[in-house]
Amino acid sequence: MLKPASLCKPIEYPKPDGKLTFDRLSSVFISNTNHEENQPAHLTLKDATVPVGINLKTYAGPEARFCPAGVYEFVKVDSDEDRLQINAQNCVHCKTCDIKDPTQNIVWVTPEGGGGPNYPNM
Known part of the structure; x- marks a missing residue:
């Protein structure tokens, strides 16, 4: 269960060093993630107002932090x-968003066509 952001102290993580720790997008690139461009979206929202109206306001937008692939980001319009x-x-199909979203507003469904990460050595 997440606590409201007002009750927590932000964690300052060190920048990735490129040897032991890596940035998100480089790690997504290494996963060989591939999705067909014309497939239906496999990540949707039940209510598009919830991420900003509740999650960003109350929890400081956890979607932008809990996803290991950086799929969710808050942008200014x-x-x-x-x-x-x-x-x-960029989704690597870990289903973290489906589990960790405090309002259970994100809907994750299996993508069409077997897309996603391709780990050839597994």
Whole structure:
């Protein structure tokens, strides 16, 4: 269970060193993640107002932190308001979002066509 952000102290993580620790997008690249461009979205929201109205306001937008592939990011729109952007093409199908979303607003379904990470040595 997440505590409201107002009750927590932010954690300052060291920057990735490129030897032992790596940035998210480099790790997604190594996973050989591939999704067909014309397939239906496998990550959707039950209510598009919840990420900004509840999760960002109360929990400081945990979606942008709990996803190991950086699929979720809050971006500013023209009116300087926040919006949750879903970069589903980076998804490594770990289902963390389906489990960790405090409002259970993210819907994860199996993608069509067997896309996703390709770990050839497993």
